[in-house]
Amino acid sequence: MIRINCPVCGLRDETEFTYGGDANVKRPAMDEKDPKVWMDYVFNRSNPRGDHQEYWHHTQGCRQWVILERNTLDHTVGQCRLAKEVK
Protein backbone atom coordinates (compact mmCIF):
# COMPACT_ATOMS: atom_id res chain seq x y z
CA MET A 1 0.00 0.00 0.00
CA ILE A 2 1.38 3.39 -1.00
CA ARG A 3 0.56 6.25 1.38
CA ILE A 4 0.28 9.63 -0.31
CA ASN A 5 0.69 12.90 1.56
CA CYS A 6 -1.95 15.06 -0.12
CA PRO A 7 -1.05 18.76 0.36
CA VAL A 8 -4.70 19.47 1.18
CA CYS A 9 -5.94 16.40 3.08
CA GLY A 10 -2.80 14.95 4.67
CA LEU A 11 -1.56 11.37 4.62
CA ARG A 12 -4.00 8.94 2.98
CA ASP A 13 -4.06 5.48 1.46
CA GLU A 14 -3.45 5.12 -2.26
CA THR A 15 -6.97 3.64 -2.58
CA GLU A 16 -8.44 7.15 -2.21
CA PHE A 17 -6.55 8.24 -5.34
CA THR A 18 -6.68 7.47 -9.06
CA TYR A 19 -3.46 7.22 -11.06
CA GLY A 20 -3.25 9.81 -13.81
CA GLY A 21 -0.10 8.96 -15.75
CA ASP A 22 3.35 10.41 -16.37
CA ALA A 23 3.58 14.03 -15.19
CA ASN A 24 6.53 14.83 -17.44
CA VAL A 25 4.60 14.54 -20.68
CA LYS A 26 4.18 17.94 -22.33
CA ARG A 27 1.54 18.57 -24.95
CA PRO A 28 3.02 19.80 -28.24
CA ALA A 29 2.11 23.24 -29.53
CA MET A 30 -1.33 23.19 -31.18
CA ASP A 31 0.21 24.16 -34.53
CA GLU A 32 2.68 21.25 -34.45
CA LYS A 33 2.51 19.54 -37.87
CA ASP A 34 4.82 16.55 -37.33
CA PRO A 35 2.66 13.44 -36.72
CA LYS A 36 5.55 11.71 -34.93
CA VAL A 37 5.54 14.37 -32.21
CA TRP A 38 1.81 13.80 -31.65
CA MET A 39 2.32 10.03 -31.78
CA ASP A 40 4.92 10.32 -29.01
CA TYR A 41 2.69 12.59 -26.95
CA VAL A 42 -0.35 10.34 -27.13
CA PHE A 43 1.15 6.84 -27.02
CA ASN A 44 4.83 6.64 -26.07
CA ARG A 45 6.01 6.67 -22.46
CA SER A 46 9.52 6.25 -21.09
CA ASN A 47 8.71 3.63 -18.37
CA PRO A 48 11.67 4.53 -16.14
CA ARG A 49 13.25 2.23 -13.58
CA GLY A 50 13.59 4.40 -10.48
CA ASP A 51 12.36 7.90 -9.65
CA HIS A 52 9.28 9.04 -11.52
CA GLN A 53 6.94 12.03 -11.38
CA GLU A 54 3.33 11.13 -11.89
CA TYR A 55 -0.17 12.56 -11.71
CA TRP A 56 -2.61 11.26 -9.13
CA HIS A 57 -6.16 12.50 -8.59
CA HIS A 58 -7.46 12.57 -5.01
CA THR A 59 -10.80 11.24 -6.19
CA GLN A 60 -12.32 10.46 -2.79
CA GLY A 61 -10.77 13.42 -0.97
CA CYS A 62 -10.26 17.01 -2.11
CA ARG A 63 -10.56 16.06 -5.82
CA GLN A 64 -7.33 17.90 -6.61
CA TRP A 65 -4.71 16.71 -9.09
CA VAL A 66 -1.33 16.22 -7.46
CA ILE A 67 2.15 15.46 -8.79
CA LEU A 68 3.78 12.71 -6.76
CA GLU A 69 7.40 11.56 -6.82
CA ARG A 70 7.44 7.75 -6.71
CA ASN A 71 10.22 5.26 -7.21
CA THR A 72 8.94 2.64 -9.66
CA LEU A 73 11.42 0.09 -8.32
CA ASP A 74 10.58 0.09 -4.60
CA HIS A 75 7.48 2.34 -4.38
CA THR A 76 9.27 4.87 -2.16
CA VAL A 77 7.15 7.99 -2.19
CA GLY A 78 8.71 11.47 -2.18
CA GLN A 79 7.31 14.96 -2.47
CA CYS A 80 3.64 15.51 -3.33
CA ARG A 81 2.51 18.88 -4.69
CA LEU A 82 -0.69 20.33 -6.12
CA ALA A 83 -0.38 20.05 -9.91
CA LYS A 84 -1.84 23.52 -10.40
CA GLU A 85 0.96 25.01 -8.30
CA VAL A 86 3.73 23.34 -10.33
CA LYS A 87 4.85 25.42 -13.28
Added chain:
Amino acid sequence: MPDIRSALLKILTPGHYGVSGRNAITVREEENRPLVQVAGWAGFEKAVLPVLAPLGLQSAGDYRHVQRQGDISCYRIAPDRLLLRGIGLTAVMQASEEAGIMALDLGHARTVVRLDGEATADLLARLTSVDVRDVSFPVGAFAQCGIHHVGVLLERLDRQSFRLMIPYTWSASLVSYLMDTALPFGISVEEGMD
Protein backbone atom coordinates in the same frame (compact mmCIF):
# COMPACT_ATOMS: atom_id res chain seq x y z
CA MET B 1 -40.72 21.04 -2.43
CA PRO B 2 -41.01 17.25 -2.26
CA ASP B 3 -40.25 15.42 0.97
CA ILE B 4 -36.87 13.74 1.05
CA ARG B 5 -37.23 10.07 1.95
CA SER B 6 -34.45 8.28 3.71
CA ALA B 7 -32.21 6.12 1.54
CA LEU B 8 -31.65 3.91 4.59
CA LEU B 9 -35.25 2.78 5.25
CA LYS B 10 -34.33 -0.86 4.59
CA ILE B 11 -30.87 -0.60 6.12
CA LEU B 12 -31.40 1.03 9.52
CA THR B 13 -34.23 -0.64 11.43
CA PRO B 14 -34.17 0.35 15.12
CA GLY B 15 -32.92 -2.43 17.38
CA HIS B 16 -29.82 -4.20 18.58
CA TYR B 17 -27.39 -5.96 16.23
CA GLY B 18 -24.16 -7.90 16.50
CA VAL B 19 -22.47 -9.22 19.60
CA SER B 20 -24.92 -9.56 22.49
CA GLY B 21 -24.58 -7.68 25.75
CA ARG B 22 -22.66 -4.80 24.21
CA ASN B 23 -23.72 -1.55 22.58
CA ALA B 24 -20.44 0.10 21.72
CA ILE B 25 -21.80 1.84 18.59
CA THR B 26 -25.04 3.76 18.21
CA VAL B 27 -26.15 4.54 14.66
CA ARG B 28 -28.77 7.11 13.77
CA GLU B 29 -29.67 8.90 10.56
CA GLU B 30 -29.88 12.65 11.08
CA GLU B 31 -32.60 14.88 9.69
CA ASN B 32 -31.87 16.43 6.34
CA ARG B 33 -30.57 19.99 6.70
CA PRO B 34 -29.75 22.57 4.04
CA LEU B 35 -26.36 22.08 2.43
CA VAL B 36 -24.70 24.36 -0.13
CA GLN B 37 -21.45 23.91 -2.02
CA VAL B 38 -19.60 27.13 -2.74
CA ALA B 39 -16.84 26.89 -5.34
CA GLY B 40 -14.62 29.21 -7.32
CA TRP B 41 -11.35 29.46 -9.17
CA ALA B 42 -7.94 30.99 -8.52
CA GLY B 43 -8.09 33.62 -5.78
CA PHE B 44 -11.01 31.80 -4.14
CA GLU B 45 -9.93 32.59 -0.57
CA LYS B 46 -10.33 36.31 -1.17
CA ALA B 47 -13.22 36.14 -3.63
CA VAL B 48 -15.43 34.16 -1.24
CA LEU B 49 -15.14 36.65 1.65
CA PRO B 50 -18.21 38.75 0.65
CA VAL B 51 -20.26 35.52 0.57
CA LEU B 52 -19.09 34.46 4.04
CA ALA B 53 -19.09 37.82 5.84
CA PRO B 54 -22.92 38.17 6.08
CA LEU B 55 -22.96 34.70 7.69
CA GLY B 56 -20.51 35.86 10.37
CA LEU B 57 -17.58 33.90 8.93
CA GLN B 58 -14.31 35.82 8.64
CA SER B 59 -12.43 33.43 6.33
CA ALA B 60 -12.75 30.26 4.26
CA GLY B 61 -11.01 28.38 7.08
CA ASP B 62 -8.54 25.51 6.85
CA TYR B 63 -8.80 21.95 5.54
CA ARG B 64 -8.95 20.23 8.94
CA HIS B 65 -11.30 22.15 11.23
CA VAL B 66 -15.00 22.96 10.94
CA GLN B 67 -15.92 26.60 11.42
CA ARG B 68 -19.19 27.11 13.29
CA GLN B 69 -21.31 30.23 13.44
CA GLY B 70 -24.70 29.72 15.08
CA ASP B 71 -26.46 26.97 13.12
CA ILE B 72 -23.98 27.13 10.25
CA SER B 73 -21.04 24.77 9.80
CA CYS B 74 -18.40 25.59 7.21
CA TYR B 75 -16.08 22.91 5.79
CA ARG B 76 -13.15 23.88 3.55
CA ILE B 77 -13.03 20.69 1.47
CA ALA B 78 -10.60 21.90 -1.24
CA PRO B 79 -8.50 24.97 -2.05
CA ASP B 80 -11.31 26.44 -4.15
CA ARG B 81 -14.38 24.81 -2.59
CA LEU B 82 -16.30 24.71 0.68
CA LEU B 83 -19.53 23.31 2.06
CA LEU B 84 -21.99 25.29 4.16
CA ARG B 85 -24.37 23.21 6.26
CA GLY B 86 -27.40 24.73 7.96
CA ILE B 87 -28.06 27.45 5.41
CA GLY B 88 -29.99 27.39 2.13
CA LEU B 89 -28.98 28.39 -1.36
CA THR B 90 -31.11 31.55 -1.36
CA ALA B 91 -29.10 32.94 1.58
CA VAL B 92 -25.88 32.99 -0.43
CA MET B 93 -27.08 33.20 -4.04
CA GLN B 94 -26.92 36.95 -4.59
CA ALA B 95 -23.58 37.47 -2.85
CA SER B 96 -22.12 34.51 -4.77
CA GLU B 97 -23.27 35.87 -8.10
CA GLU B 98 -21.77 39.27 -7.36
CA ALA B 99 -18.48 37.67 -6.27
CA GLY B 100 -18.20 35.37 -9.31
CA ILE B 101 -18.57 32.31 -7.10
CA MET B 102 -20.69 29.25 -7.89
CA ALA B 103 -23.20 28.16 -5.25
CA LEU B 104 -24.92 24.78 -5.63
CA ASP B 105 -27.70 23.29 -3.50
CA LEU B 106 -26.64 19.83 -2.28
CA GLY B 107 -29.42 19.52 0.31
CA HIS B 108 -30.87 16.43 -1.39
CA ALA B 109 -27.54 14.90 -2.26
CA ARG B 110 -26.31 13.68 1.12
CA THR B 111 -27.39 11.14 3.71
CA VAL B 112 -26.19 12.16 7.16
CA VAL B 113 -25.41 9.49 9.73
CA ARG B 114 -24.32 10.02 13.31
CA LEU B 115 -22.23 7.49 15.22
CA ASP B 116 -21.91 7.55 19.00
CA GLY B 117 -20.34 5.21 21.49
CA GLU B 118 -17.10 3.99 23.00
CA ALA B 119 -15.98 2.06 19.90
CA THR B 120 -16.70 4.65 17.19
CA ALA B 121 -13.02 5.52 16.66
CA ASP B 122 -12.13 1.80 16.51
CA LEU B 123 -14.84 1.26 13.92
CA LEU B 124 -13.72 4.20 11.79
CA ALA B 125 -10.11 3.00 11.93
CA ARG B 126 -11.35 -0.11 10.10
CA LEU B 127 -13.23 1.90 7.50
CA THR B 128 -11.00 4.81 6.52
CA SER B 129 -7.32 5.69 6.17
CA VAL B 130 -7.80 8.87 8.22
CA ASP B 131 -5.98 8.74 11.55
CA VAL B 132 -8.94 9.23 13.93
CA ARG B 133 -7.03 9.06 17.20
CA ASP B 134 -7.88 11.97 19.56
CA VAL B 135 -4.43 13.45 19.16
CA SER B 136 -4.60 13.77 15.35
CA PHE B 137 -8.37 14.10 14.83
CA PRO B 138 -9.69 16.12 17.78
CA VAL B 139 -13.24 17.36 18.39
CA GLY B 140 -14.06 19.85 15.63
CA ALA B 141 -11.84 18.15 13.05
CA PHE B 142 -13.20 16.99 9.71
CA ALA B 143 -11.85 15.08 6.72
CA GLN B 144 -13.11 14.47 3.22
CA CYS B 145 -12.11 10.83 2.84
CA GLY B 146 -12.82 7.48 1.20
CA ILE B 147 -14.96 4.84 2.89
CA HIS B 148 -16.00 1.78 0.86
CA HIS B 149 -14.61 3.60 -2.24
CA VAL B 150 -17.05 6.47 -1.72
CA GLY B 151 -16.10 10.06 -0.89
CA VAL B 152 -17.46 10.78 2.60
CA LEU B 153 -17.16 13.85 4.80
CA LEU B 154 -16.23 12.70 8.30
CA GLU B 155 -16.52 15.05 11.27
CA ARG B 156 -15.75 14.59 14.96
CA LEU B 157 -18.52 16.07 17.13
CA ASP B 158 -17.31 14.80 20.46
CA ARG B 159 -14.75 12.33 21.74
CA GLN B 160 -17.05 9.38 20.97
CA SER B 161 -19.32 11.01 18.38
CA PHE B 162 -18.84 11.36 14.64
CA ARG B 163 -20.96 12.57 11.73
CA LEU B 164 -20.73 11.14 8.23
CA MET B 165 -22.06 12.97 5.17
CA ILE B 166 -22.47 10.33 2.48
CA PRO B 167 -23.55 10.83 -1.15
CA TYR B 168 -27.25 9.91 -1.08
CA THR B 169 -27.15 7.38 -3.91
CA TRP B 170 -24.28 5.42 -2.31
CA SER B 171 -25.48 5.57 1.27
CA ALA B 172 -27.48 2.30 1.40
CA SER B 173 -24.47 0.29 0.26
CA LEU B 174 -22.03 2.20 2.45
CA VAL B 175 -24.12 2.02 5.62
CA SER B 176 -24.69 -1.75 5.07
CA TYR B 177 -20.92 -2.13 4.92
CA LEU B 178 -20.52 0.03 8.03
CA MET B 179 -23.09 -2.11 9.89
CA ASP B 180 -21.30 -5.33 8.91
CA THR B 181 -17.98 -3.92 10.12
CA ALA B 182 -19.54 -2.76 13.39
CA LEU B 183 -21.16 -6.11 14.31
CA PRO B 184 -18.27 -7.23 16.57
CA PHE B 185 -18.74 -4.08 18.70
CA GLY B 186 -22.49 -4.45 19.22
CA ILE B 187 -24.73 -1.90 17.51
CA SER B 188 -27.80 -0.03 18.61
CA VAL B 189 -29.76 1.49 15.74
CA GLU B 190 -31.90 4.41 16.88
CA GLU B 191 -34.99 5.91 15.32
CA GLY B 192 -33.93 8.49 12.73
CA MET B 193 -35.27 10.15 9.62
CA ASP B 194 -38.15 8.39 7.82
